[in-house]
Amino acid sequence: MTSINVSRTVLYILNSIFTIFGLAIAAASIWFFCQVHEFTRLRNSNHYLLDYTVYWPQAIPWIFFIVAVLIIGVSVCGFTSAKKKSKGLLTMYVTAMTIVIVLLVAASVIALVFADNKSTDDFVKDTVWDVYFQSKNDNEVADAFGVIERKLHCCGADSPRDYKNWKADFPMSCCDVYYHGWLEPYAIDCAFTNKLANERHGCSTVAAQYARIAIKVLSAAAIFTALIGIIAVVFAVVLYKQLKELRNRPPPTHESESKKVLL
Structure with a gap:
């Protein structure tokens, strides 16, 4: 197996891992969004008619989901460039992968700095208390809140x-x-x-802890995916140089150097 084929094979493997983690981050983001929406949909809508603020637990799933979609798109570019052995596609792949790596790191930093803190706890607590008060007068909300209590093994809003x-x-x-x-x-x-x-424990405490854990897991997965992306960039550059050397190699000048066989 030539060095070019080795680089292509490694690039295939790295892009496969990159795609798997992209799909995992996308699935986790959707799950996180659904869990947050399960609480927010039960709130008293009249309290939020003029509240256009997007809170971090609501924004974080979308940030990671968008990055995950970009991961999958860049992986497709990586597979194509390795298959066709195109220097132009490899250049595009390295550029796009570098951008995605920066976005992965930025998403992780934003999540850990702005979302994994007291602001998330306050948002969850306010939401749970609103749902709890709604459950006193609305049987449908009470039933839905009961489902949440069973799922999270919690009781009441605060205790x-x-x-x-x-x-x-x-x-x-x-x-x-x-x-x-x-x-x-x-x-x-x-x-x-x-x-x-x-x-x-009260549901506000349990839900806030789960939200913090979800944010940390998404951030850790993004950082690990970025490391995979960096390794993929290195092998893409190696493959690019190998292809460049192959095309710049002079053709054989003597008949003995040629692989052709006279019939």
């Missing part, structure tokens, strides 16, 4: 004590509703003395 002012018992979403065994599933007691419910 389980939030329910003690206006309910006779904890909602079933704060407790393990069913036991599964040899017997049929049955509801358990969910009184204010329930130990499990009282030990749970």
